[in-house]
């Protein structure tokens with residue numbers, strides 16, 4: 001049985017993790033436009049899911065790299081390896097990759 005206190009803490013944590021992700025990582029319309037060159041069916045919703053997954057799955061072993069901090073070639077090299085490390089499903093991998101590539105390509 002989970003106590004009311006614990007539930008409250010969980011609630012506060014989940015609200016914090018959604019509302020306060022740094023704007024640096026937040027997907028913008030410019031990212032959607034840039035990403036559409038590679039993924040014509042790209043939507044803002046996909047990027048929003050991508051950034052959440054990125055925060056959830058990729059920050060436990062090292063801090064999160066900013067999308068532009070890593071070159072496209074290095075992302076392409078590291079992402080398949082990190083898919084294994086983070087034990088991502090194909091769907092999660094796709095969303096995280098779309099997010100990182102779009103943000104990386106945006107001006």
Ligand code: HEC
Pocket residue numbers: 054057058059060061062065070074075078079081082083085086088096
């Ligand atoms: C289980 C631990 C673990 C998880 C989870 C993890 N990483 Fe890593 N990551 C590492 C280690 C260890 C290295 C450095 C060693 C290497 O090159 O393999 C690394 C290196 C990297 C690098 C290379 C940085 C550079 O210096 O060029 C990138 C980019 C990266 N990770 C992205 C990610 C992404 C994206 C995810 C989520 C899908 C992720 N990581 C999840 C352990 C992890």
